[in-house]
Amino acid sequence: MDAVGDVQRVLLLGGTSEIGLAVVRRLAGERKVAVVLAGRPTPRLDETAQELRGEGHAVEVVGFDGTDRASWAPAVESSFSGGDVDVAVVAFGALGDAERDWQDAAAAADLVTVNTTAPVALGVDVAARFRRQGHGAFVVLSSVAGERPRRSNFAYGATKAGLDAFFTGLREALRPEGIRVLVVRPGFVRTKMTEGLSAAPLAVDAAAVAEAAVTGLRGGRETVWVPGAMRYVMSILRHVPSAIFRRLPI
């Protein structure tokens, strides 16, 4: 990352994530940059790569699957083989099925693997690479759902709580190494992940998340909520007694 916050090479873990791609485009601004798209090897991933190439960026595609532990370390290895990475955006994740995921042990375990175990493990390897290169920054897509578990989607919330806690702590471990960790906590974002769900209050689109994340990163922020007001909503909700919280229509 240069003096004005422009990037040369970005790694997107979750290469087809709408939020992740919006962050990457926002980081690039009007420049042509190098992008590593890491994700499940699907036609959609290839199409996304083509699209970015069409916009003038240099794109590499790296395959991994959040459920396949053996694919994680090699993905990080090849993501860095083409040069230093300025920013790693950790954006992959699944919403799951809220009712299934607290009753079906295998489904619950899978959700934790994709949303917590995999990003943590990949994060550890990326952090090691960042330390070796002496610079780097994480942008991590957490969620307000992790701040206080709700009856309606606590399995997902729990996975994000774990992810959030890990990267918030990793930030401190990496601080002396000059490596930064920005944790992004969006509320409801209209993307393919939430397609078909009725939008919650304060819903935003991916571009708004990207703008908050990139402005926050350049301004040296460490945690951002999107929209900004979510921060205050959540700080109140965190302290509402459970007897009342239970009855809230959220």
Next chain:
Amino acid sequence: MSTTSNAPRTALSGWGRTAPSVATLVPAGTDEDVRRAVLGAGDRGVLARGLARSYGDSAQNGGGTVLDMTAAARVLSIDTTTGLVSAEAGVSLDTLVRVLLPLGLFVPVLPGTRQVTLGGAIAADIHGKNHHVKGSFGNHVVSLDLMTADGQVRTLTPEGAPRLFWATVGGMGLTGVVLRATVRAVPVETAYFSVDTERATDLDDLMARLQADDDQYTYSVAWIDLVAKGSSTGRAVLTRGWSARRDQLPKKLVDKPYHFAPRSLFTAPDVFPSGLLNRATITAFNEAYYRRAPKEQRGAIQSIGQFFHPLDIAKDWNRVYGRRGFLQYQFVVPFGQEDAMRRAVARLSQAGTASFLAVLKRFGPGNEGFLSFPTPGWTLALDIPVGAGLGKLLDELDELVVEAGGRLYLAKDSRATAATLHQMYPRVDEWRAVRDEVDPQRVFTSDQAKRLDL
């Protein structure tokens, strides 16, 4: 891993305090220290660092080794008859000025700060107010000792090894480590300057004045106001002069013509919030500076500090720009491209990129340095605090500079792209060929070299 892995890892940045990276910092007190680091370099390479007065990431090498060259800072010999001075690369120009003056000698090229090392002066091929008649630092280097990637020390002269010599002058530390150098100092009768000051009403008036009689002066520079609005945009204060002769000194100075005792009046505390230097403070500063300058004054006697380094009295003044830091944008456009300069000035002024000091100078002929910055033409330099939208503005200016056949100064650059830079420096491929001969493995590297694909 490198043999220096137990040395401390330190976050390093340039003068603008932007984009730091962490490296292993090794004091390089002797040739042996340098050789050990060079031969033991890991895959992140090695880089020499002087006093870190380059603004951006030129003297950073994230994840690798950085040699602190200020650990070897001795003056080795001075020949008062020929003016030849030999010193270790880590010596500062400030020290050289202090040591040379009592002997009636002066450094051949002095930049806007004395706090740069001899090695940094060579690696960036720095220029001073006398460029239009005396050229840049490399023109005055008689020989230098370079440690290359193989651990050998090569003594380079412009006659004996022109390609490697001129790849090293302006080569930003990427051909090897300059250990020592011999430069030709110039004789002076005093430590003072006889200075003519005049005001120019706008950019065209300024360029016309510079074209008319600049070459009569040894030293010349113009401060230019990019903050003033309307027809005042580009109004300037021109200060030009010569090294003062003894008979020009006022009585109270005649007894100690070589007196030089600069003091740092205060250190800027490290607590300035970003945005303290806003448009209002800077507009006020610029207004005062312009008004304070005499409309026209001839033959004023000024000290080195007054004439060269008005900002040096505040040590660490770079801190006043706050946490996000600042950068300096400096470019040159060839003569005949005055219109590009006009458009750049208009663009910067419209964008309201408040700047303390914008400086305009007329360059003379360039030298053989492959990556040396100065070319005949007009150069503009200004400090800009980092803020939203700055990257885009400067990318647009880069385009303008490229179209005009101009270039950016590597020692000031902190954000250009490889593509633009390669367009600006037509000899970059020749330079790379020389570098690849002496350093095929790219042992010498920097954050800037990676960013700009040097």
